[in-house]
Amino acid sequence: MNHLIALPILLPLVTGLGLLLNRDGAAVPRRVVGLSATAALLVVCALLMIQSSSGTIQYYALGDWQPPFGIILVLDRLSALMVTLTALLALGSLCYASAGVDVEGSNFHGLFQLQLMGINGAFLTGDLFNLFVFFEVLLIASYSLLMHGGGKARIHSGFHYVVLNLAGSALFLIGLGVLYGTLGTLNMADMAAKVPGLDSSRLVLAEAGAMLLLVVFGLKSAILPLYFWLPRAYASAPAPVAALFAILTKVGIYAILRVFTLIFGPQAGSLANIAQPWVWWLSLATLALGGIGVLAARDLRTQVAYLIIISVGTLLAGIGMNSLGSHSALLFYMVHTTLVTGGLFLLADTIAHQRGKAGARIVRGRAVEQVALLGTLFFVGALTVAGVPPFSGAVGKALILQSATPGQQVWLWPILLLSSLAAIVALSRTGSTLFWRVSGGGSRERSDKDIHEAGPLRTAGLMLLLGASPLLVAFAGPLSEYTDATADQLADHEAYIQAIIERDKTGGGS
Amino acid sequence: MEALFSITTGVLAACGLFLALRGRTFPVVVGLTLLSYAVNLFLFSMGGLTTGGAAVIGDKGGDYADPLPQALVLTAIVIGFAMTAFSVILAMRARGDLGSDHVNGNRLDEPREERT
Numbered sequence: 001m002n003h004l005i006a007l008p009i010l011l012p013l014v015t016g017l018g019l020l021l022n023r024d025g026a027a028v029p030r031r032v033v034g035l036s037a038t039a040a041l042l043v044v045c046a047l048l049m050i051q052s053s054s055g056t057i058q059y060y061a062l063g064d065w066q067p068p069f070g071i072i073l074v075l076d077r078l079s080a081l082m083v084t085l086t087a088l089l090a091l092g093s094l095c096y097a098s099a100g101v102d103v104e105g106s107n108f109h110g111l112f113q114l115q116l117m118g119i120n121g122a123f124l125t126g127d128l129f130n131l132f133v134f135f136e137v138l139l140i141a142s143y144s145l146l147m148h149g150g151g152k153a154r155i156h157s158g159f160h161y162v163v164l165n166l167a168g169s170a171l172f173l174i175g176l177g178v179l180y181g182t183l184g185t186l187n188m189a190d191m192a193a194k195v196p197g198l199d200s201s202r203l204v205l206a207e208a209g210a211m212l213l214l215v216v217f218g219l220k221s222a223i224l225p226l227y228f229w230l231p232r233a234y235a236s237a238p239a240p241v242a243a244l245f246a247i248l249t250k251v252g253i254y255a256i257l258r259v260f261t262l263i264f265g266p267q268a269g270s271l272a273n274i275a276q277p278w279v280w281w282l283s284l285a286t287l288a289l290g291g292i293g294v295l296a297a298r299d300l301r302t303q304v305a306y307l308i309i310i311s312v313g314t315l316l317a318g319i320g321m322n323s324l325g326s327h328s329a330l331l332f333y334m335v336h337t338t339l340v341t342g343g344l345f346l347l348a349d350t351i352a353h354q355r356g357k358a359g360a361r362i363v364r365g366r367a368v369e370q371v372a373l374l375g376t377l378f379f380v381g382a383l384t385v386a387g388v389p390p391f392s393g394a395v396g397k398a399l400i401l402q403s404a405t406p407g408q409q410v411w412l413w414p415i416l417l418l419s420s421l422a423a424i425v426a427l428s429r430t431g432s433t434l435f436w437r438v439s440g441g442g443s444r445e446r447s448d449k450d451i452h453e454a455g456p457l458r459t460a461g462l463m464l465l466l467g468a469s470p471l472l473v474a475f476a477g478p479l480s481e482y483t484d485a486t487a488d489q490l491a492d493h494e495a496y497i498q499a500i501i502e503r504d505k506t507g508g509g510s
Numbered sequence: 511m512e513a514l515f516s517i518t519t520g521v522l523a524a525c526g527l528f529l530a531l532r533g534r535t536f537p538v539v540v541g542l543t544l545l546s547y548a549v550n551l552f553l554f555s556m557g558g559l560t561t562g563g564a565a566v567i568g569d570k571g572g573d574y575a576d577p578l579p580q581a582l583v584l585t586a587i588v589i590g591f592a593m594t595a596f597s598v599i600l601a602m603r604a605r606g607d608l609g610s611d612h613v614n615g616n617r618l619d620e621p622r623e624e625r626t
Contacts, residue, residue: 129582136589143596155607156615159535159600163613166542166593167530173549173586177556180579 004051005060005075007044008083008120011037016113023106031098034109038094041116042087045080052080053482055489057499059126067126067500068190074126074500077486078331082123082254085335086247089342089465090116096346096461097240099454104149104238111148115141115244122251126500128179128186131255132172135220139165142248145241146233153236161233168219175212182206188262189500192493195268207271210264214256214275221252222312223279224286231293231305239349242301243342243465249308250338253315257327257490260319267493273322280320280408284415287313291419294426300348300360303430304341307385310419311337317412318400325403327487332480333396336384336472340393343465344381350374350454350462351434362430367438369453375435377466382427384469387420392472399480515555522548535601535611542597546590553583 015037019030051058052075060073094112102108118138125131143165147158180186182202183194198206219226230249234242260275268274290313293306315337318330348360351368358365368374380391387393397420404412454462472479489495522544529541557576564574601611608615 129585133585133589136593140592140596143600147600150607152607152615155600155604159597159604159613162593162597162600163530163538163542166597167545169589169593170542170545170549173553176582177549177553177579180582181556181558186578 001060001064002051002058002075003060004044004048005058005073005124006062008041008048008087008124009073009117011041011044012113012117012120016110016117019110019113020107023110027103030109031102034112035091035094035098037113038087038091038116041120042084042091045084045087048075049080049084051075052077053485055485057489057496059500068185068187071130072126072187072500073124074188075124076496077482077489078254078258079123081331081335081482081486082250083120085250085338086116086119086123088468089247089338090244092339092461092464093240093243093342093346094461095457095464096243096349097238099457099461101149101238101240105147107144108148111141111144112244115145117141119247119251123254126188128188128191128259129176132169132176135172135251136169138248138251139169142241142245145244146237148238148241151236157229157232157236160229164219164229168216171212172216175209175216178205178209178212182209187500188258189497191263192265192267193497193501195263195271198269198271203270207274210260210271210274213259214278217252217255217259218282219252221249221256221316222286222309223316224282224289224313227286227289227309227312230309231297231302234305234308234345235299235301239345240461242305242345246308246338246342246345249312250315250334253312253319253334256316257319257330261322261327261490262493262496265493276320276322279316283313283316283320284411285313286310286316287415287419291422294419295422297426298362300351300362300430300434301345303362303426304344304348307344307423308337308341310423311341311385313419314397314400314416317416318403321404321408321412323403323405324484324487324491326400327490328480328483329396329399329403331483331486332399332476335479336392336396336469339465339468339472340381340384343377343462343468344385346458346462346465347374347377347381350458351378354453355434362433364433364437364439368435371435373454373459375431377462378431378435380469381466382424382431384466386423386427388424390473392469392476395473395476511559511561515551515559519548519551519555522551533612533614535604535613538613539594539597539601543590543594546586546594550583550586550590553586554579 015033019033022030057076061067062071115138118134118141121134122131122138125134143162146161147154182205183191185191185194222230234245237245264271264274266272287310290306290309293309294303297303297306315330315334318326351374352360354368355365384391384393387397401413526541526545526548529537530545532538557579560573560575605611
C-alpha cells in the first residue's frame with residue numbers, strides 16, 4: 001500500500017499533538033515546528049499530485065480493512081489538487097501568523113495543524129461517515145481559531161458560527177442515516193455502484209437524504225440562503241485564520257462536487273444529477289447578492305468576505321452547468337480564488353495595522369507606511385479578484401464563461417459580468433479611499449513606536465498568496481491541462497468504482 | 511416498537527428545534543443537545559430495529575442487529591458531547607464578554623423580556 005496517502009492527515013495530527021504539549025514559553029520553537037511541518041506537508045502533497053497525475057486512482061485501506069467494509073482514503077487528481085492547494089494556502093497564512101498574531105492567544109499553532117488535518121482528511125476520505133468526522137475535526141479547530149485572541153466581535157460571531165454548524169452537523173447525520181438505511185453502505189464508491197439498482201419504493205428516501213446532504217454542504221460552502229453567517233465571522237476572525245478559512249468554503253464545494261457527480265451522478269438512474277438544477281439557480285442568486293454585498297461593505301475585511309461569496313457563486317455555477325468544461329474551469333478558478341482571497345485577508349489586516357484607528361474601515365484615515373508595497377499588492381489583488389486581464393482571475397472567469405452552453409449563457413454571462421463589475425467599482429473606490437484620501441501628515445512625523453511596517457514574515461506570507469496570481473497566468477497551460485484531466489477523471493465513474501470495489505475481488509488490494 | 515421509537519425521536523427533535531430558535535444562549539444550548547439526542551436515536555435505528563437479535567452476529571446465524579449504526583452512533587455521541595461542552599463554555603464566555611446572554615449580544619432587550 002502507498003503509505004504516502006495517509007501522510008497529509010498524520011503529519012498535521014502528530015505535529016498538532018506535539019505542539020499542544022508545548023503551550024507556554026518561547027514562541028519561536030513553536031513557529032519553527034509549525035512552519036517546517038507545513039512546508040513538509042506541501043512537499044508531501046506535491047508528491048501526491050505528481051503520483052496522481054498518472055491518472056490511476058489509488059486507495060489506502062486504514063487498518064487494512066478492505067473496501068467497502070473498512071474506511072478508505074482515496075487519492076485521485078481532484079483530492080491531490082485540493083490538498084496541495086490547502087498546504088500552499090496554509091504555508092502563506094502561517095508565515096503571516098508567525099509575525100505576531102499567534103501569540104495573541106494560546107495554542108494557535110497546535111490548533112492550526114489540527115485544522116489542516118481536518119481539511120486534508122475531508123479531501124482524501126472515500127467514506128461518507130468519515131467525511132462527517134473530518135468535517136467535525138476541522139470545525140472544532142475552526143471554532144477555537146475563529147475566537148483566537150478573544151474580543152467582543154469574535155465571541156459574538158463565533159457563537160452564531162458554532163450554533164449554525166452544530167445544527168448543520170445534526171442534519172448531516174440525519175442525511176447519512178437515511179442514505180445508509182436505503183443503500184446499506186457508506187463507502188462512496190459502493191454507494192455510487194448501488195444507487196442505480198435502488199428499488200422504486202426507496203428512491204424518495206434516498207432523494208431526501210441526498211438533498212439533506214446538499215443543504216449541509218451548502219451551509220459549509222455559503223450558498224445563498226445559508227451564507228449570512230460568513231461575512232461577519234470572516235471579517236472578525238484573525239487575518240491568518242480568515243485566510244485559511246478561504247479553503248473551508250471550498251471544502252463544502254468539493255463535497256458537493258464529489259457526492260453529486262459520483263454517487264448521484266449521471267449513472268444514478270432516476271436520481272441522476274438531482275442537485276445540479278438547484279445549485280445552478282442558487283449560485284446565480286448568490287452571485288447577484290455577493291455583488292450587492294461587495295458594493296455595500298463599509299469595511300475592507302467585510303468586502304473581502306463578500307468577494308468570497310462571489311467566488312462561491314462562480315464555483316457553484318460551474319457545478320450547476322455540469323459539463324466537462326465547466327468542471328475543469330471551476331477547478332482552475334478554485335485554485336486562483338482560494339489563494340487570492342486568502343491573500344486579500346492578510347493584506348486587509350496589514351493595511352488596518354498601519355492605518356491606526358481607522359483600521360480596515362473604508363473611510364479617510366492616515367496613510368499606510370509602506371504605500372508602494374501595499375498599494376502594488378492591493379492593485380494586483382483587486383484586479384485579480386475582479387477578473388481583469390492580465391491576472392489569473394480573468395483566465396478563470398473566461399474559462400467558466402466559455403464553458404456555458406448558449407441556454408446557460410443568457411443567465412450566467414450578465415450576472416457573472418455584473419458581479420465582476422460590482423467588484424471592480426467597489427474595489428477601486430476602496431483603493432482610492434485607503435491610499436489616496438489621506439488625512440494628516442506623512443509617515444515621517446510619527447514617533448518610532450507607531451511604526452507597524454510589515455516584517456519579512458508578513459511580507460513573505462502576502463507575497464506567497466498574492467504572488468500566486470501572476471504565476472497562475474504564467475503556468476495556466478499546465479494547470480488547465482491538469483484540471484481538464486481531473487474533470488475527465490471525475491466524469492468516469494466506472495473507473496472510480498472499479499478502482500475501489502472491483503480490484504479487491506481479483507486479489508490486489510493496493 | 512417502531513411507532514413508539516419514531517414518536518420519541520420526533521418529539522425530541524421538535525423540542526430541540528423549538529429551543530434552538532430561542533433568543534437566549536441557555537435554551538439554545540439545551541435545544542442543540544436535545545436535537546443531537548434525537549439524531550443519535552435516529553442514527554441508531556437506521557439499520558432497522560430488531561428485537562431479541564444478537565448484538566453483532568449470532569452463533570446460529572439468525573437475526574442480528576446491524577453493528578455499523580452502533581459504531582456510528584458512538585462516534586456521533588462522542589462528537590456531540592464535546593460540542594455541547596464547547597458551546598456551554600462559549601455561552602458563558604459570551605455572557606461575560608458581551609454582558610448579555612442574548613444570542614445577538616443585545617443588552618437593550620433584557621429588561622423588556624423580563625417584564626413580559
